[in-house]
Amino acid sequence: MAGLEHAVGEHPFFAGLDRQYSDLVSGCARNHRFDADEYLFHEGDAANEFFLIRHGKVALEITAPGRAPIIFATLGEGEVVGASWVVPPYKWMFDARALEVTRAIGINAECLRGKCEADHHLGYEMMKRFLPVFVKRLHATRLQILDVYGQS
Amino acid sequence: MGGAPLADPFVPAIYRVRSVRRELHDTVTLELSPTSGARPAFEPGQFNMLYAFGIGEVPISMSANARDDDVFVHTVRDVGAVSGAIARLEAGATVGLRGPFGSYWPVRAAEGADLIIVAGGLGLAPLRPAVREVLANRQRYGRVIILIGSRTPTDLLFRDEIEDWRRRFDVDIDITVDHADAGWRGNVGVVPALIARAAFDPQEAIALVCGPEVMMRFTVAALGDAGVTTDRIYLSMERNMKCAIGLCGHCQFGPTFVCKDGPVMRYDRIADFFTVKEL
Amino acid sequence: MAGAPGGRTYAVVARDNLQALIDALAGRGYQVLGPTVRDGAIVYDDVARLRDLPVGWTERQEAGRYHLQHRDDKALFGFAVGPQSWKRFLHPPVVSMWTARKGEDGGIAIDQSDDPPKYAFIGVRACELSAIAVQDKVFCEGPYPDVTYEVRRRDAFIVAVNCGEAGGTCFCVSMQTGPKAEAGFDLALTELLDGSRHDFLVAIGSDAGADILGAVPHRAATQVDRDAAEKIVARTASQMGRTLDTDGIKDLLLGNLNHPRWDEVADRCLTCANCTMVCPTCFCTTVEDHSDLAGTSAERVRKWDSCFTMDFSYIHGGSVRKAARSRYRQWMTHKLASWIDQFGTSGCVGCGRCITWCPVGIDITEEAAAIRAAPGAAKGKAHGRT
Numbered sequence: 001m002a003g004l005e006h007a008v009g010e011h012p013f014f015a016g017l018d019r020q021y022s023d024l025v026s027g028c029a030r031n032h033r034f035d036a037d038e039y040l041f042h043e044g045d046a047a048n049e050f051f052l053i054r055h056g057k058v059a060l061e062i063t064a065p066g067r068a069p070i071i072f073a074t075l076g077e078g079e080v081v082g083a084s085w086v087v088p089p090y091k092w093m094f095d096a097r098a099l100e101v102t103r104a105i106g107i108n109a110e111c112l113r114g115k116c117e118a119d120h121h122l123g124y125e126m127m128k129r130f131l132p133v134f135v136k137r138l139h140a141t142r143l144q145i146l147d148v149y150g151q152s
Numbered sequence: 153m154g155g156a157p158l159a160d161p162f163v164p165a166i167y168r169v170r171s172v173r174r175e176l177h178d179t180v181t182l183e184l185s186p187t188s189g190a191r192p193a194f195e196p197g198q199f200n201m202l203y204a205f206g207i208g209e210v211p212i213s214m215s216a217n218a219r220d221d222d223v224f225v226h227t228v229r230d231v232g233a234v235s236g237a238i239a240r241l242e243a244g245a246t247v248g249l250r251g252p253f254g255s256y257w258p259v260r261a262a263e264g265a266d267l268i269i270v271a272g273g274l275g276l277a278p279l280r281p282a283v284r285e286v287l288a289n290r291q292r293y294g295r296v297i298i299l300i301g302s303r304t305p306t307d308l309l310f311r312d313e314i315e316d317w318r319r320r321f322d323v324d325i326d327i328t329v330d331h332a333d334a335g336w337r338g339n340v341g342v343v344p345a346l347i348a349r350a351a352f353d354p355q356e357a358i359a360l361v362c363g364p365e366v367m368m369r370f371t372v373a374a375l376g377d378a379g380v381t382t383d384r385i386y387l388s389m390e391r392n393m394k395c396a397i398g399l400c401g402h403c404q405f406g407p408t409f410v411c412k413d414g415p416v417m418r419y420d421r422i423a424d425f426f427t428v429k430e431l
Numbered sequence: 432m433a434g435a436p437g438g439r440t441y442a443v444v445a446r447d448n449l450q451a452l453i454d455a456l457a458g459r460g461y462q463v464l465g466p467t468v469r470d471g472a473i474v475y476d477d478v479a480r481l482r483d484l485p486v487g488w489t490e491r492q493e494a495g496r497y498h499l500q501h502r503d504d505k506a507l508f509g510f511a512v513g514p515q516s517w518k519r520f521l522h523p524p525v526v527s528m529w530t531a532r533k534g535e536d537g538g539i540a541i542d543q544s545d546d547p548p549k550y551a552f553i554g555v556r557a558c559e560l561s562a563i564a565v566q567d568k569v570f571c572e573g574p575y576p577d578v579t580y581e582v583r584r585r586d587a588f589i590v591a592v593n594c595g596e597a598g599g600t601c602f603c604v605s606m607q608t609g610p611k612a613e614a615g616f617d618l619a620l621t622e623l624l625d626g627s628r629h630d631f632l633v634a635i636g637s638d639a640g641a642d643i644l645g646a647v648p649h650r651a652a653t654q655v656d657r658d659a660a661e662k663i664v665a666r667t668a669s670q671m672g673r674t675l676d677t678d679g680i681k682d683l684l685l686g687n688l689n690h691p692r693w694d695e696v697a698d699r700c701l702t703c704a705n706c707t708m709v710c711p712t713c714f715c716t717t718v719e720d721h722s723d724l725a726g727t728s729a730e731r732v733r734k735w736d737s738c739f740t741m742d743f744s745y746i747h748g749g750s751v752r753k754a755a756r757s758r759y760r761q762w763m764t765h766k767l768a769s770w771i772d773q774f775g776t777s778g779c780v781g782c783g784r785c786i787t788w789c790p791v792g793i794d795i796t797e798e799a800a801a802i803r804a805a806p807g808a809a810k811g812k813a814h815g816r817t
Binding site: 232 | 751
């Protein structure tokens with residue numbers, strides 16, 4: 001597990017996190033490797049685990065009947081895939097597919113939620129890191145909706 | 153700047169369409185050669201007023217640099233009566249042309265710096281002459297980073313040329329689209345995110361930005377977050393023009409005339425006005 | 432054509448002999464234009480006889496109000512300014528720029544012709560001289576001069592008149608453009624009219640002016656004549672209907688682009704564009720391209736335009752200044768602030784026309800004063816700038 005503690009502690013997403021907390025997080029972590037076109041999760045699945053990308057690229061997709069899936073975001077090295085684990089009912093709202101060979105650290109959501117409940121300091125450290133990610137993504141999504149490059 | 157200026161800046165010279173290249177379903181690139189005299193010299197970032205006989209004029213930036221041939225190259229998108237008429241011209245047709253007008257990208261002034269070129273959508277067209285100029289003198293610059301945003305992969309302009317740039321070993325290119333089909337293996341997201349990821353020294357960087365105003369606004373914010381000061385960022389502004397020579401008043405943006413104080417403007421000079429709604 | 436102040440020569444011309452001035456100018460091929468009464472206003476038109484002038488007329492001007500009134504005397508120039516300015520001659524409302532023909536081979540041939548008359552303006556007020564000087568900077572001193580304006584301007588002969596009384600909305604004193612004509616004229620008249628005399632002190636402003644005066648019966652002016660004229664000008668200066676504090680006005684307006692006053696004036700403004708039409712310095716134009724049905728001949732016509740129209744400023748997708756508030760702000764900040772950056776002077780000469788001819792009586796001096804009284808006021812927020 002020493003390798004995993006190191007990987008968690010070194011991941012840019014957890015930069016600045018106290019050693020004691022990153023060890024707590026590592027206790028919920030495991031390694032993953034996804035091949036190109038392999039899905040990390042599907043829409044509707046229970047959001048059991050979220051992912052810190054160490055290397056590779058993941059596409060977030062939405063499918064609708066009668067048309068091909070649309071990629072609305074791609075995430076890469078250093079970024080976090082998955083926010084629905086924070087918010088009940090803890091179900092994924094889109095598909096996540098690896099575009100190339102992708103190595104990621106999976107963090108068990110139930111495990112981490114439990115530890116955050118037990119230690120609110122850990123909970124706050126997690127929120128401090130996740131909220132800016134959500135805000136930036138929301139902002140980017142708004143820009144995408146504006147269709148600024150479109151005809152009008 | 154060289155080249156004889158127009159005899160009367162209100163009267164178009166007559167040019168003939170030498171070739172038409174379709175770029176996208178609604179966008180073409182025209183090569184225009186003069187029917188008499190030489191094509192005037194110009195700088196990347198400048199524009200001409202193109203006249204569709206009996207319909208009207210529209211300002212279009214040059215989309216290839218002065219080194220190329222004795223022609224003006226313009227990439228035109230069909231968005232209205234005049235641009236539509238021009239975009240539908242065939243080889244051999246004639247068109248009126250007044251220019252060159254306007255301020256230009258600081259390609260020479262930026263020598264020695266890291267260059268970050270950020271293009272959104274059709275904004276790549278006015279930047280392409282600058283890119284070609286820079287790459288023709290690559291050794292005079294530090295890092296050269298080109299960031300391109302587009303609606304979807306099929307809307308990417310100058311795709312072949314972008315791939316040529318990508319094949320070089322001395323240029324960093326990153327592209328993102330607003331959304332894509334599942335077959336796209338590139339980035340999906342917004343240009344500011346590309347800036348956050350780009351590797352450059354903000355204190356040595358000069359940024360050239362062109363695209364829809366919303367995109368430029370958020371790009372400037374992202375450049376600022378990355379540490380680039382406002383006097384090192386250049387934008388290409390756009391407004392409707394009737395005369396292109398600072399006399400009709402239409403293109404005013406705050407105290408500036410986009411036709412003669414722009415279209416290329418250093419951001420610190422317009423920062424106060426840029427975020428005022430409906431200015 | 433321009434006159435230099437100081438060291439001037441003065442003469443006196445009797446009232447009736449002023450006719451000789453008109454005749455001399457007409458005789459030299461000038462189209463002589465001056466004030467005349469028409470349609471209940473004083474407008475500039477051809478004048479041939481002294482009786483064509485608004486003899487014995489004055490006007491009452493207030494915000495949104497203008498009407499003519501009889502005077503007690505028979506002054507020839509006893510009024511201020513009407514809805515028009517001399518810009519309609521120097522910068523005509525409609526100009527054909529060129530015509531073009533398309534040949535069968537697709538070749539285009541362009542034809543230009545401009546044959547303007549030589550104008551003589553009689554009765555140019557000090558504010559109007561300043562307005563002409565302002566437009567000289569706009570049209571003649573940029574990287575591309577406006578040839579239409581230049582040609583008319585170069586040949587124009589200017590007979591200025593010092594105002595004997597201020598109009599109800601005048602503020603040339605605030606803008607330092609009057610009431611005395613200091614420069615930019617060939618001849619400048621001050622009407623001296625009381626029980627004992629009716630004649631004109633004439634200041635010579637140029638060689639051309641001296642030359643024309645040679646054809647008009649006149650005598651040398653005495654100190655008494657000159658003092659009488661100075662007294663009239665001083666009295667006019669004391670009668671200003673408005674004031675405008677121009678101290679730091681550029682930074683004041685450009686630093687308050689989100690001031691709530693803009694919304695307040697927008698509630699009243701009809702965006703009718705009257706102010707831009709009557710303003711002697713507004714210069715914006717548009718071009719229209721016409722062609723015949725066969726598509727073989729085309730014409731480009733230039734026309735006055737106004738920043739108050741919805742399509743004045745647009746990018747594909749729509750108007751940039753959709754709200755009336757934005758368009759009024761554009762006009763006023765351009766006139767009083769941006770103009771200074773663009774051309775080195777204010778765009779306003781204090782003639783008061785925009786106040787008089789606004790159908791709802793919006794007063795540019797009042798708007799400027801309102802912002803100056805409470806700068807930095809923002810709707811519920813602390814910052815005044817953007």
